[in-house]
Amino acid sequence: MDIAARTDRLAQLLEERLDVRGKGFDVKLRRAGRLLPRHLRMKGRMLADATARADHPRLLRQLDEAALDLAAADLERYLLSIDPWTRRKNIFLSWSAGLSFNLLLGAGLVFALLWYVRG
Structure with a gap:
């Protein structure tokens, strides 16, 4: 070839x-x-x-x-x-895991701020 x-x-x-x-x-x-x-x-x-x-x-x-x-x-x-499908799945899973962590961290900070302001 x-x-x-x-x-x-x-x-x-x-x-x-x-x-x-x-x-x-x-x-x-x-x-x-x-x-x-x-x-x-x-x-x-x-x-x-x-x-x-x-x-x-x-x-x-x-x-x-x-x-x-x-x-x-x-x-x-x-x-x-x-394997392109496994690669795409892993990219999506890592993106969604990062997003979930950031949402949980943000919610935790909001609850901590509300608890601090209330007390």
Whole structure:
């Protein structure tokens, strides 16, 4: 599989699994940011640079195909291991837990203030 097809597949997985929008692999990788581990961000950056070089015939010969295939395989393996529904559920649960805590804390402060003013 050539580099353009691999990066298109990875861009599709970034959108499906991490809900990252954008045009092309480079933009989606940049927007994914800290959703990806550092070593995978670096491998993705290497793939994005290789995609830019692949348009030029002389620069294409300088690319290390084995390293690029390994980087694409690692990134694809990680993205396929992510369950988007579980990720969305966890985001919602952590948001609602924070909101509940803040509401309870606010209610407690209001009751403490009313008790102090009454007494």
